[in-house]
Amino acid sequence: NFEIKIYNIIxxxxxxxxxxxxxxxxxxxxxxxxxxxxxxISDDGVGFDKTNIKTKSGLGLNQIEARxxxxxxxxxxxxxxxxxxxxxxxxxxxxxxxxxxxx
Numbered sequence: 001n002f003e004i005k006i007y008n009i010i011x012x013x014x015x016x017x018x019x020x021x022x023x024x025x026x027x028x029x030x031x032x033x034x035x036x037x038x039x040x041i042s043d044d045g046v047g048f049d050k051t052n053i054k055t056k057s058g059l060g061l062n063q064i065e066a067r068x069x070x071x072x073x074x075x076x077x078x079x080x081x082x083x084x085x086x087x088x089x090x091x092x093x094x095x096x097x098x099x100x101x102x103x
Contacts, residue, residue, distance in 0.1 A: 002071075002094060006037065009067050012060050013041045013087060021045025021085065032093060039089040047079045 010028060017026050023045030031038045061077070068075040073091035 005067060005071060006039075006091070009064055009089065010039065010041070012064050012067075016060060017041075017043050017045065017085075020048070023084070035093045037089075037091045037093055039091070040086065041089075042084065042086040044084045047081050047083045047085050049081060050077055050079055 014026075014028070017023055021043045023043035026043040026045075027041070029038075029040040065075050068089055068091065071091045071094070073089060076088045077085065078088075079085035
């Protein structure tokens, strides 16, 4: 369940890059540290004015923010016109399952 939610968040970011950024390059980084998952997604696209995020529901950013909040995470966007976008997400790993080897 946790993994599916993370996949859906990343999928929405990738869709936004493909639809809106006009980027030549994009990078998705995942790192787990201290029971937290860190996601950094960046592109070299056209960027956007962050002040328009709340009014532009078509970007799906409001949906992503809601999903991150449900997972008790944090979400930050660095973007400006013609300077690309970098998105930072931090989510506590809550459904981590430890699989024991039964011999």
